[in-house]
Amino acid sequence: MDRILLVEDNAAMREMLASIIAEKGYAVDAAADVAAAMALLRKEDHAVVVSDLQLPDMDGLTFLKRTRDLRLPFIILTAYGSIEKAVEAIKEGAWDFIAKPVDPDYLLLMIAKALAATRVERENLVLREVLRSEAGRTAIIGSSRELLQEAEKARQVAQTQATVLLRGESGTGKELFARAIHALSTRRDRPFLAINSASIPENLLENELFGHEKGSYTGAHLRQVGKLELAQGGTFFFEEIGDLPLPLQGKILRVLEEKTITRLGGGRPIPLDIRFVFATNQDLEQAAAERRFRQDLYYRITSFPIDLPPLRERRGDIPLLADHFVRRLSLEVRKREFTLSAAALEKLAGYSWPGNVRELQNAVERAVITAAGPEIGPAEIALPDRPFPLPDAMSLNGSLKEVSSRAQRLAEKLKISQVLAETGFNRTRAAEILEVSYKTLLDKIKEYGLAEKD
Ligand SMILES: Nc1ncnc2c1ncn2[C@@H]1O[C@H](COP(=O)(O)OP(=O)(O)OP(=O)(O)O)[C@@H](O)[C@H]1O
Ligand SMILES: [Mg+2]
CATH class of the missing domain: 1.10.8.60 (Helicase, Ruva Protein; domain 3)
Structure with missing residues (x-):
């Protein structure tokens, strides 16, 4: 039920307007001055404010400015003869004004319009995400067995409600697959929303996901619906799950298990109906083994992995x-x-x-x-020049240890082949310059496949 805040100092007028609004089926809070109105705003979620311009403790215009952060439609009631002031209020962001004496039908019409507009605003937020996804087409191109096998898995799992984990290096098509899974599912007409845990600071991430109740932290005047809730009925694509900070991993696990979410700052758990698709370009198994990633969450999300080959x-x-x-x-x-x-x-x-x-x-x-x-x-066709026939060595995939070891091997190979070239492939001389034993050098030449013609 939408809740309307009515602010009017004249008691008879206030009671009359409150009953008109209540009869229409809205919840009404009535206040006689700005102080009382502010107290009510802090306590309840109002959808619309209807306020007189002349109030005993504060000018209506100042009241309007103070509540601007709430982004609530604000309908001004104005006495005949102070239209100029009403116009000023509109300039300050008021939704509309109604001249007194108030025509009840007109007031109700204004309230209905203001409510519809706020609803559209919220729906637009969802729509924008959906449109963005339409632009990023969902055709998966490829004919290799490696890819087709994974595409077939995606097609099969799409029809189910199973949680999916997409694994693969950057740029291998994880998001494309996530969108395809959504498009092939019964949820296709519902929202597809994505979040990337690596690109949002930890403190904002939680808010972005869960939303918050009004006043749950300083500055949070307005209740905010989180992305998870916005994806209601649809698919939620969680990118770089391996980068999710540990405390949030626990919260996401709870969401998966309980299928409810609670906004920050309390309130009751809200039932959540979404399909999760997770993505990672890290070795999650290793991260779980090293306790950088919760093992329970790891098991929870790896029930249906899809591996996108480089x-x-x-x-x-x-x-x-x-x-x-x-x-x-x-x-x-x-x-x-x-x-x-x-x-x-x-x-x-x-x-x-x-x-x-x-x-x-x-x-x-x-x-x-x-x-x-x-x-x-x-x-x-411009391609970057690289010294070697394309070093997986230079990719930053894998753990730090793997990356360093590949880079070390590449550096060794480059150095040895350079010294061998300089010495005309004189192994004894090369071993001296490199300060390694002759045997070590021979082993390395063999290991790196450095033939004389190189
Ligand atoms: N098989 C494919 N067919 C057609 N387009 C593809 C295919 N794979 C990837 N693409 C395109 O390549 C680009 C990168 O893919 P995508 O964004 O899905 O990668 P990603 O795995 O999510 O990467 P990152 O880990 O960096 O986020 C996108 O424009 C996507 O449409
Ligand atoms: Mg991506």
């Missing part, structure tokens, strides 16, 4: 994806169709794509923007 492990998808992106982007960006020459495709297929599909898409986009003719040649 692009370099399914090179067959590269030409398909490249063709798809060229066609789509050239029509979008250049308004006509461009193609990739065979040599350009070969160049793309030979690169290791540490940034995966996102990097490929960006490279193709750059080429489309700068291409001279309708056929894009290899020279028009």
Whole structure:
């Protein structure tokens, strides 16, 4: 039931208006002055304020300014002859004004309009998220067995209510898969909302997820609905779950288990009907083993994992994806169709794509923007120069230990091959320069596959 706050100092008038509003089925709080009104605002959630402009303890205009943070529609009641003041109130953000004597039907109409507008505002928030997702198309392109197998899993799980965990390096299509799962589920007409635990500071993250009750912390005048609640009935995509701070991991576990949420600052638990899709590019199992990630949460979310392979492990998808992106982007960006020459495709297929599909898409986009003719040649595709045939070594995936060990191996390999080249592949001399034993050098040459022609 929507609650209306009525502020009017004239007792007879106040009672009359309150009964008109109550009869229409609204809850009404009535106050005779601003002090009483403020006390009520702190206590209850009002949907609309109806207030006289002349009040005993404070000017109505000042009252309006003080409550502006609440973003409540504010309907001014104004005596005949003070229209100018009412206009000023509108400029200050009042919703509308009604001249006295008040026509009851007109007052009720104003209240209904103000309520409808606030509702639209809230729905728009959900709509914006949905539109954003529509723009980020859901077609999954690829023909490799590695990808198709995972796409098939996604299709199967989509129809269920199961919690899904998408694992894969950055740019492998986790969000694309999450949206596809949503689009293929019975929840497709409900919201799809996403949050990235790595991109929001811890203190804001909790508020963003759970929302808060009015006054739950300093500055929280207005009740705020969290993203989880906004996703009601739909799908919630939780990115970088591995980066979720430990205290919040406990809270999310509780949400999963109890299927309710409680806004910050108390209130009762609200039943929650959402499907969760989690994503991570970290090794969660390892994080759980090292207690950086709660084990109970780990088990709770890994019941249905989908593993998106890096692009370099399914090179067959590269030409398909490249063709798809060229066609789509050239029509979008250049308004006509461009193609990739065979040599350009070969160049793309030979690169290791540490940034995966996102990097490929960006490279193709750059080429489309700068291409001279309708056929894009290899020279028009700019790829970063890298010293080695594409080092998984340089990717930052995995634990610190894994990253360091790969980087160390890469540095060793580079250094040894450089010294071998300088010495004309004189192993004895190279071992001296490198200050390692002859045997160690031979082992390393073998390990890194450094043949003389290199
Ligand atoms: N199989 C695919 N078919 C078509 N487009 C794809 C495919 N995989 C990824 N993309 C596109 O590549 C881009 C990156 O994908 P996405 O955002 O889903 O990656 P991600 O795994 O969520 O990355 P991150 O971990 O960095 O958030 C998106 O524009 C997405 O549409
Ligand atoms: Mg993502």
